[in-house]
Amino acid sequence: MNSHPFSAASCNCNINRLLSADDTFIFITGSQKQSDASAGKSYVTYNIRLGNIETKHRYSEFESLCKSFTRLHPTVIVPPIPEKHSIVDYAALQTRVKDDLPMVEKRKRMLQTFLNRVAKHPILGHDHVFHRFLESGVPWSDVLHSPPLSILPKNPLQMTFSNQSASTHGIINNVLTSHLIPVPSSAYLLKHPDQRFEESEQFTYRVANYMNNHLEKSQRKVIRRLGELANDYAELGAVYNGFSLNEEGEVANAIEKIGQAVDASYSNTGEMVTMLEGDFAEPIQEYAQFAQTIKQVLKFRHMKHAQVEMIEASLQSKKESLDILSEMEGEARRLEEAIAREHTIGRNAVDIDELNNGTVDADGNVLSPSSSYDNNPYASEHHHQYDQHSPLSPTTTTTSTTTSLSTPSRRRSRYAWSAPMQMMNAVGHTLQGLIDVDPVATRRNQIGKTKDAITVLEEALTITREDLAGISKDVQADLDRFQQEKIKDLKEILIAYAKAHIRYCQQNLESWQEVKTEINKIPDQ
Numbered sequence: 001m002n003s004h005p006f007s008a009a010s011c012n013c014n015i016n017r018l019l020s021a022d023d024t025f026i027f028i029t030g031s032q033k034q035s036d037a038s039a040g041k042s043y044v045t046y047n048i049r050l051g052n053i054e055t056k057h058r059y060s061e062f063e064s065l066c067k068s069f070t071r072l073h074p075t076v077i078v079p080p081i082p083e084k085h086s087i088v089d090y091a092a093l094q095t096r097v098k099d100d101l102p103m104v105e106k107r108k109r110m111l112q113t114f115l116n117r118v119a120k121h122p123i124l125g126h127d128h129v130f131h132r133f134l135e136s137g138v139p140w141s142d143v144l145h146s147p148p149l150s151i152l153p154k155n156p157l158q159m160t161f162s163n164q165s166a167s168t169h170g171i172i173n174n175v176l177t178s179h180l181i182p183v184p185s186s187a188y189l190l191k192h193p194d195q196r197f198e199e200s201e202q203f204t205y206r207v208a209n210y211m212n213n214h215l216e217k218s219q220r221k222v223i224r225r226l227g228e229l230a231n232d233y234a235e236l237g238a239v240y241n242g243f244s245l246n247e248e249g250e251v252a253n254a255i256e257k258i259g260q261a262v263d264a265s266y267s268n269t270g271e272m273v274t275m276l277e278g279d280f281a282e283p284i285q286e287y288a289q290f291a292q293t294i295k296q297v298l299k300f301r302h303m304k305h306a307q308v309e310m311i312e313a314s315l316q317s318k319k320e321s322l323d324i325l326s327e328m329e330g331e332a333r334r335l336e337e338a339i340a341r342e343h344t345i346g347r348n349a350v351d352i353d354e355l356n357n358g359t360v361d362a363d364g365n366v367l368s369p370s371s372s373y374d375n376n377p378y379a380s381e382h383h384h385q386y387d388q389h390s391p392l393s394p395t396t397t398t399t400s401t402t403t404s405l406s407t408p409s410r411r412r413s414r415y416a417w418s419a420p421m422q423m424m425n426a427v428g429h430t431l432q433g434l435i436d437v438d439p440v441a442t443r444r445n446q447i448g449k450t451k452d453a454i455t456v457l458e459e460a461l462t463i464t465r466e467d468l469a470g471i472s473k474d475v476q477a478d479l480d481r482f483q484q485e486k487i488k489d490l491k492e493i494l495i496a497y498a499k500a501h502i503r504y505c506q507q508n509l510e511s512w513q514e515v516k517t518e519i520n521k522i523p524d525q
Helices: 014-020 059-072 087-096 101-120 128-134 140-144 195-244 249-348 352-357 369-375 377-389 394-435 439-520
Strands: 027-036 041-050 053-058
Touching: 014 041, 014 053, 014 128, 027 101, 041 059, 041 101, 053 059, 053 128, 059 101, 059 128, 059 140, 101 128, 101 249, 128 140, 195 249, 195 439, 249 439
Parallel strands: none
Antiparallel strands: 027 041, 041 053
């Protein structure tokens, strides 16, 4: 199995050495009621002993340890602790909950089982957080506010689980904390689910439902009725004992013997109830809680798988966006080059006659009529001739008319090309200014950001895929370990159940055989 985040396999503290011994057992030797003066409330502490080391913890600290394990090792099936009292229990018992001796004794047994299950676990038993819980003189609040618990992320999906060096294993991954990384919900439906874990999840749901709604419920009912039967036996025994006082001789002795047998049935029934609670009902209740824990572990793996699929989808979307932006950038560049070529052609294609006649300059700029006449000697000469010989010389008139007709037509052809282009350019720049101050820079900025996002998502996808493979392996390994442990425990539970009834029946048989012997002493009339 892969190493887990923040695992302390190399821990060499005294607690770890004690737990490594085969015959090590953790005892809860007693409980004490204590008062919290600041809060004005009382609570029960449980005395824990491991070898020659003793410490005390209250129920809420056991609960905190259990939650810490879940955060530190989300792929591990953490043993459960006894459930809290329900609101109905508190309403029924009111202020006597902490003074309820059977409840305290039950918690002692189940908390002791919890500690020993943790100690035997191949991962949890080597966790230094657990060692500090068992160490005497260590305030639990100090453990909670120190590494590794103090540096854990709120979301376990931001932790790194893939095989890395021990120094970086399990730390918060900066890539996975990026806002670009999608966070799946528990309702996410996998597109490509792993059939193995789908079947494990369905099986776990069935087991949890059956244990909670059938086996545990029925067993509690039986134990409650056995307790009521024991009380009835106690009352019935007293009745028979009183009845024997009204008779004499062998009849009185036989009736008294029946009363004693009924009293023994009361005692034996109470003893069987205690055995069934400790050796059967509590383990069944524990395994019903185990089913819920397994559901949480499978849910975490499901969320990691969902995270991989969502990163894949997000990465594909970013790549498609980059393709579109790159295509737009290419089109924009080609358009710019085309416009640049048109301007270049427009500047260079100047009519040689217009240049000679002075209607345009060497750069292709259209000149005003006055400037053309001023700068063109030929035009000024004709103008002068027209002034001197205007109606008297037909030749001059014809020449002047020809010149005056040809020049405006050439000017109009130049204006017909340049004016619409200038208007279109002006309108285009105005619209661009309304839409975006600098659309080219914005588009290129989007391309840069998209490329950066793709880099982050590709790195996150590599990490999460490796994590998913490691998590799947760890979860499957712990499921296999749990299944073997469950078979062993169920065998012991069923044997204990049978032994409780055999012992109960044997004790009652002995009592009633004595009754039969005493009744046979009554003489026949």
